[in-house]
Amino acid sequence: MISFKNVNKWYGDLHVLNNINLEVDAGEVVVVCGPSGSGKSTLIRCINRLEPIQEGELVVDNMAVHDKKTNMTKVRAEIGFVFQSFNLYPHMTALQNTTIAPIKVRKMKKADAEELGRETLTRVGLKDRINSYPAQLSGGQQQRVAIARGLCMNPKIMLFDEPTSALDPEMIGEVLDTIKMLAKGGMTMVVVTHEMGFAREVANRVVFMDDGYIVEVAPPNDFFRNAQTERGKAFLSSILSH
Amino acid sequence: MWSFYFHELMRSLPFFMKGVWMTVAVAGLSLIAGTIIGFICGIMRAGRNKILRAVIGVWVDIVRGTPFLVQIFIIFFILPGIGIELDAFSAAVIALSNLSASFICEIVAGGILSVPKGQREAATASGLSQYHQLRFIVLPQAMRTVLPPLVGQYVLSIKDSSVVSAIGVVDITRVGWFTVQRIPEGIMVFGLVGLLYFAICYPLINLSGYLERRMTVMTIRL
Numbered sequence: 001m002i003s004f005k006n007v008n009k010w011y012g013d014l015h016v017l018n019n020i021n022l023e024v025d026a027g028e029v030v031v032v033c034g035p036s037g038s039g040k041s042t043l044i045r046c047i048n049r050l051e052p053i054q055e056g057e058l059v060v061d062n063m064a065v066h067d068k069k070t071n072m073t074k075v076r077a078e079i080g081f082v083f084q085s086f087n088l089y090p091h092m093t094a095l096q097n098t099t100i101a102p103i104k105v106r107k108m109k110k111a112d113a114e115e116l117g118r119e120t121l122t123r124v125g126l127k128d129r130i131n132s133y134p135a136q137l138s139g140g141q142q143q144r145v146a147i148a149r150g151l152c153m154n155p156k157i158m159l160f161d162e163p164t165s166a167l168d169p170e171m172i173g174e175v176l177d178t179i180k181m182l183a184k185g186g187m188t189m190v191v192v193t194h195e196m197g198f199a200r201e202v203a204n205r206v207v208f209m210d211d212g213y214i215v216e217v218a219p220p221n222d223f224f225r226n227a228q229t230e231r232g233k234a235f236l237s238s239i240l241s242h
Numbered sequence: 243m244w245s246f247y248f249h250e251l252m253r254s255l256p257f258f259m260k261g262v263w264m265t266v267a268v269a270g271l272s273l274i275a276g277t278i279i280g281f282i283c284g285i286m287r288a289g290r291n292k293i294l295r296a297v298i299g300v301w302v303d304i305v306r307g308t309p310f311l312v313q314i315f316i317i318f319f320i321l322p323g324i325g326i327e328l329d330a331f332s333a334a335v336i337a338l339s340n341l342s343a344s345f346i347c348e349i350v351a352g353g354i355l356s357v358p359k360g361q362r363e364a365a366t367a368s369g370l371s372q373y374h375q376l377r378f379i380v381l382p383q384a385m386r387t388v389l390p391p392l393v394g395q396y397v398l399s400i401k402d403s404s405v406v407s408a409i410g411v412v413d414i415t416r417v418g419w420f421t422v423q424r425i426p427e428g429i430m431v432f433g434l435v436g437l438l439y440f441a442i443c444y445p446l447i448n449l450s451g452y453l454e455r456r457m458t459v460m461t462i463r464l
Contacts, residue, residue: 048367050363050366050367073369073371074369076366076367076368076369077368077369079367080367080368081364081367081368083360083363083364085360087358087360087361087363087364088364089361089364089365089379089383090383091382091383100368100370100378100379101368101369101370104370104371104374104378105368105369105370105371105374146364149364149368150368153368153369
């Protein structure tokens with residue numbers, strides 16, 4: 001479903017992605033972790049070309065994201081993206097946030113899109129907040145609206161860029177539960193997160209990045225119990241010690 | 243003597259009303275054109291094309307860095323020299339449109355750039371086209387920042403329109419010039435001139451203040 005082949009990316013002189021090779025199969029849940037500045041956010045932002053890559057091949061759902069001629073609108077319509085800072089549209093209600101892309105990109109009728117929006121917001125537990133504006137919602141609720149916004153495009157892939165890092169601790173659970181629900185429904189997902197309990201529960205594989213390199217790829221239990229590299233061990237002890 | 247002149251001035255009121263109409267016509271047309279051009283240029287100024295951005299930047303600097311009176315003279319007296327003949331009214335509207343557009347351009351560009359980057363990213367990620375992003379995500383949010391100074395700019399442009407009297411457009415100010423030759427009570431005549439400008443501008447000043455308060459409230463709510 002997602003395939004990185006020898007992908008390289010630079011910001012000026014800074015080599016942020018270093019010869020990345022990674023395959024994500026349909027229905028697979030991959031958790032990406034690593035210290036800040038390791039390139040994990042950049043990695044998933046490349047998948048829908050929020051960031052361009054300079055070298056290598058990146059194929060998503062049989063479409064060549066590395067190719068400048070590829071119609072990215074078509075690729076992006078198949079990929080839901082959830083940001084750390086939610087990025088809901090503040091001038092629109094929760095429902096409008098979820099319907100704008102289906103109406104404008106999928107050319108769905110307004111009434112159909114609204115029905116889909118209501119259904120999806122109900123699914124993420126926000127039945128009674130459908131007409132609320134983002135500012136009237138808690139962080140956890142906002143992030144669930146953002147997830148619903150992605151789901152309303154009926155995507156083949158969902159990408160999550162540190163979806164719980166901007167949340168108060170008591171709201172992390174509700175967002176993780178929503179993501180778990182999707183994982184169990186068979187959605188292909190790449191999740192950048194430090195929530196190791198979550199990774200252990202739903203991830204098929206954990207990708208550990210450091211300094212622009214993919215250092216380890218392993219099933220979560222193997223990685224957490226028995227990291228193969230020094231850097232992996234150091235990272236685990238730093239996040240598990242508190 | 244004073245009451246005689248005041249009586250005379252009242253008799254000139256219809257003449258003043260023609261001046262008001264001319265000021266409203268020049269300023270109104272210029273503001274419509276200036277708003278359209280200003281928005282288009284502002285959107286491009288906040289856009290991705292570096293060449294367009296630079297060209298518009300130079301235009302804005304030139305217009306803002308030269309006196310409006312000089313700009314009018316260039317359009318009215320110098321353009322005919324290269325074969326572009328304009329009547330005073332057209333020259334006035336073109337000059338004032340150009341001036342308003344350059345200021346509105348900067349207001350609009352500033353408003354667009356004040357919308358957080360994440361908004362565009364979210365819209366891009368969901369597949370919305372550049373046009374749809376601008377129309378449904380960026381501009382509605384930018385308008386909160388843009389509206390109060392935009393209306394403020396309308397007030398400034400209406401006042402700046404008095405300069406067009408210099409090329410013979412018979413606006414409120416020009417009527418004042420004519421009248422003061424007949425009624426040598428400068429304070430009285432130009433007091434009326436000022437009052438008429440104020441009557442046009444005051445509702446807009448209030449509107450600007452109202453929008454400012456309203457937008458602030460909305461920003462807090464968001």
